[in-house]
Amino acid sequence: MRENWWKYLLGVWMAVIIVAAFLFTPTAKGLGQTTRVLYFHVPSAWVTTLAFFISAVFSVLYLMRHQLHYDIRAEAAAQIGLIFAILTTVTGSIWAKEIWHSYWNWDPRETSIFMLLLIYAAYFALRSAIEDPEQRARLAAVYSLLAFATVPFLVFVIPRIYDSLHPDPLINPDRKIHMDVRMLRVFLGSFGAFTVLFYWLFTLRVKVLSLEQHVLRKLEE
């Protein structure tokens, strides 16, 4: 109970965010009631990016120290990242149907999340093609870092494809000032909640994966 306090806090916190997102915040101009999607869609996108970054960090650590527990962490982060990438893509697509009247039109944001999705998929395709854990860890880490090196180029290239229709209330500093205080509060609260949720899922996944490795190794002896 005592060590789990933050989990209960997250439970309440997320519930508060959900209530606030529906009742407390005003709707943005032109988006109507679909504004409420943003409090869940944007934080998922944030978790996707965060997971990708964390996976790259643990890949570097693996290559430096060659200890398998770093690989487990890199894999766990990527797994959660993949789930959130799918959630972001699907929720964004449904929302786009409502506002832009089409599920998919290669908007820059859609393209970027799709690229991340592809990178994650390729990462797991690579992992599944290698039997030996050390070799798998090594090659997957290298791939993860190569992918990480190309991301800045995507950021440069993608916005040049089409003009974005995507509203970005937080990233655009100009609009940030105009953003409603209540919206901003719920937004930031939701970012916090999603980050903690990510941490929880991450530690859980790491525990399961290391347990699996531990058992397999012990059984062998």
Next chain:
Amino acid sequence: MALATFIIGLLNPDTTKALIATSNNEVGQNIYIVLIINLIIWAGIFFFLMSLDQKVKKLNERIQSLFNK
């Protein structure tokens, strides 16, 4: 800190205004339904994660004691 300001924000007269504003809206009734569905889904996920957490913890202890005999 953030939590405190947030809860105070919720208790603001503004909130009640927002509540009234939305309930007067034509989508007023539906938004409550969507909200409740969302809360139920979150509660489901939360308790599932909690039980998974406990399971993993117990499994970990059992495996440790099994192999350390």
Next chain:
Amino acid sequence: MWTLLRNSILIFRKDFRLEFRSRFALNAIGLFAVISLSAISFSIGALRVKPPILSALLWVVIFFSAMSGLAHIFVREEEQQTADTLRLLTQPVTVFLGKWLFNVILLLALEIVIVPLFVIFLDVSGINWGTFIPVIILGSVALSTISTIIAAIIAQTSNRGALFAVLTFPLAVPVLRSAIQGSWTALEGGGLTACISDLQILFSFSVVIFTASILLFDFIWRR
């Protein structure tokens, strides 16, 4: 330093000689390019295709031709079990440099075949060659750089054929996008200044991936 360069050239020459004796990659990549170009030409027929589509088609052909042949240089070493022989002979960097050079030249040689066929089959006119050639060259260098490092990875896995394109594509998207944009400009007769930013992206992409590959190749090559 000089030893490194000399050894890279030696590896390049060895691969060149081996390739010309078996012509495996050369045949695969060349035939693939010809077949896909004629398939496009057949299916498009008499339609006059606009530059944006032409340029996209060209790069799709180049990308998949590269995917059919560029992995071979590492896969062959693993399949014939000569990879360990090479590992004992020289430093990893020289292996990467040699193979990279080979792939760059292979892809450029391929384009000497593809580009004229492309112009003839699809009845292209009004190209600004002064823009087109730099775009093709920089695009190919960028594409072969990313392919070479991915080839080194997939050579050590099972299921090599399918993985190569799967792993390369997400990382090659910036290259393809800029190259398509650049050759589009060139096909419409635009000058170098019109696509300078595409060339910049292609160039800096090559530099970044090349550097990253040099740093990471050690980890792929040494088991």
Next chain:
Amino acid sequence: MTPTVTRITADGIYKQFHVRRVLKGISFTVEKGQSVVITGPNGSGKSTLIKILSGLLRPSKGTVQYFNGNTPRQPTELLPAIGLVSPYLQLYPDLTAKEHLEFFGKMQGISQPFQKGLQLMTQFGLKGREADFMKTYSSGMLQRMKYVLALLHQPAVLFVDEPSANLDEEGKETVYALIREYKHDHIVILATNEPQEIQLGDIRVDVTAQ
């Protein structure tokens, strides 16, 4: 020309593939002028140990160090000091013997590699086959050619995995004579189970021992 190595120490070498532990803590020290023979049943990890010692594989745990006197050699200096003959090191089927000698020799910075190689080829009974492709060689000839290429740069440390694989009686005699002579001035590490070859080793390392 080739860096001298006067001592090799292996300390607590562990290796596991997948979840299977192959090597469980192998340690030994060998000095210049000595030879090591690695023994153990098939599949027990002899080749794995050779690969780890020669730097082809990374151990899961433990270290291998090469010394010149008391100064440890840097990992980057090791390649020119090593020669390896083994069943999993293949030659290029589409290159001739001469091309192999020149490729290997130039990579290692040897002057006139072909002349030196020709001497070795004569010693191993391959004279007259310099212009032939490796794919036309028999398995016994390939094994001889591997010795020629491993010895081309006179490595300070010679690894031989299954010394007499595919060799006839005459070939075996050549190889045994070579190993006996080579270990005087160098370090020789063998992996074998043949009683005759175990005799060639001064130090015996059993991979199944804990």
